[in-house]
Amino acid sequence: MVEIQTQIVPFIVAILIGGLVGVERERKKQASRKMAATGIRTSIFVSLLGAMSAYFSQQFGWNIFIVSLIGLLTFISISHWYLTIQYKRIGITTEVSSVLLFLYGALCTIGQVQLAVILGILTALLLSLRSYLHGAVKKLSDRELYDTIKFAIIAFIILPFLPDQSFDQQILSPFMGIPQSELHGSFQTIDVLNPYRIWFLVVFVSGINFVGYILVKLFGEKLGIALSGLMGGLYSSTATSLTLANESKNSPRKSPFIAGIVFACAISFIKSFLFIRTLNEELFTRVLIPLFLMFAYLAIAGLYYLFRSKKTTKKSNPVSTLSTPFSLKSALKLGSFIVAALLIAKISLSLAGVELYYVIATLSAFFAVDDPIVISTAASAGNLLDMEHAKNIILLVTYLNMVQKVFIIHFFGNRKLVKPLAIIFGGLLLVTFAGFIYL
Numbered sequence: 001m002v003e004i005q006t007q008i009v010p011f012i013v014a015i016l017i018g019g020l021v022g023v024e025r026e027r028k029k030q031a032s033r034k035m036a037a038t039g040i041r042t043s044i045f046v047s048l049l050g051a052m053s054a055y056f057s058q059q060f061g062w063n064i065f066i067v068s069l070i071g072l073l074t075f076i077s078i079s080h081w082y083l084t085i086q087y088k089r090i091g092i093t094t095e096v097s098s099v100l101l102f103l104y105g106a107l108c109t110i111g112q113v114q115l116a117v118i119l120g121i122l123t124a125l126l127l128s129l130r131s132y133l134h135g136a137v138k139k140l141s142d143r144e145l146y147d148t149i150k151f152a153i154i155a156f157i158i159l160p161f162l163p164d165q166s167f168d169q170q171i172l173s174p175f176m177g178i179p180q181s182e183l184h185g186s187f188q189t190i191d192v193l194n195p196y197r198i199w200f201l202v203v204f205v206s207g208i209n210f211v212g213y214i215l216v217k218l219f220g221e222k223l224g225i226a227l228s229g230l231m232g233g234l235y236s237s238t239a240t241s242l243t244l245a246n247e248s249k250n251s252p253r254k255s256p257f258i259a260g261i262v263f264a265c266a267i268s269f270i271k272s273f274l275f276i277r278t279l280n281e282e283l284f285t286r287v288l289i290p291l292f293l294m295f296a297y298l299a300i301a302g303l304y305y306l307f308r309s310k311k312t313t314k315k316s317n318p319v320s321t322l323s324t325p326f327s328l329k330s331a332l333k334l335g336s337f338i339v340a341a342l343l344i345a346k347i348s349l350s351l352a353g354v355e356l357y358y359v360i361a362t363l364s365a366f367f368a369v370d371d372p373i374v375i376s377t378a379a380s381a382g383n384l385l386d387m388e389h390a391k392n393i394i395l396l397v398t399y400l401n402m403v404q405k406v407f408i409i410h411f412f413g414n415r416k417l418v419k420p421l422a423i424i425f426g427g428l429l430l431v432t433f434a435g436f437i438y439l
Helices: 002-031 040-060 063-087 093-109 113-128 130-139 142-161 168-176 195-248 255-279 281-308 328-352 354-366 370-380 387-412 415-438
Strands: none
Touching: 002 040, 002 093, 002 113, 040 063, 040 093, 063 093, 093 113, 113 130, 142 195, 142 328, 195 255, 195 328, 195 370, 195 387, 255 281, 255 370, 255 387, 255 415, 281 387, 281 415, 328 354, 328 370, 354 370, 354 387, 370 387, 387 415
């Protein structure tokens, strides 16, 4: 009985994947008045055909799968030719999605159910985002296109070829005038000058910023000031706050801008979670609750001001003025900040003590150089820095970076926003103290 259930489940999953993608195709088919040959039933049958072909191929040879795939491709080609002649139809999205469904069905019956489900969901998502993606491409500038290509180059071409080894001993000992034989203890516990790891962090941080920027491009104009600020925070809470501050000077309204800035600060915690979780799992478990409480407090405050504000028109979208988050110059600058933060952490904690590092972290956070400090602290925790100090530094840097937004509003925005933001971040101070003392 158990064996029969195990055999049936992959086919059920294949049917569900076909149905998920088929729903989107059916809607497109009905909207375009029969200009597509694939609807929900056809999608289900194609996915099931892939599952059965792979299943029988495992029993009787992979010729069955190859013949089935060739047959499907032949049918798709004839269908595409007919629709092109009959309806002057242009595009092969439906045909490509049918081939993918066949392969997803095959994955289900060869033991890759989870992979098939993930790919099926992503396919349905991409198909449903058609209007958003086309709209974003129309708005894509030449500079944004070039920067996207540059990001792909540093992520997928340069990164894999960098050496994954430390050059700390070779570079630091002559620079500091200390023989390698005398470098010992805590100074050797952390490797900083590792080209692969440094560039990986650059790609990682730039990638997160890029995701935030893309979200703003896709959805910002449809959500207004407050909620587009929410997505802008994933790009950069400081840049988003500065943009909102400049726009607030010309508007009599306060609540949407307060909500946007607070949301930008709240969503920036996701970046911190990702950095810390990637670099230091033990530290992540220590900071998770206090950082989550800070995030929840800001999210509630943002929702309060969001509901206080009236509906924002679609034309009011200051966050869309954010500049593209990636260029080769910005990547090199980010890399230099990360290297500097890691070196400062290693040298100050090894030779001067944690007190100096607290001072450096405080100054860096206040001048919006918070990501490199979070990264260096997470990398140092458990080696050069004990977990309790690391947790406190993370909380301190995070809070000071939030408070910095009040000064941004004071100097660059509508000063009527300063008092409510000061009250909000004053309450955040109490939440941060709770994290210092009790967690």
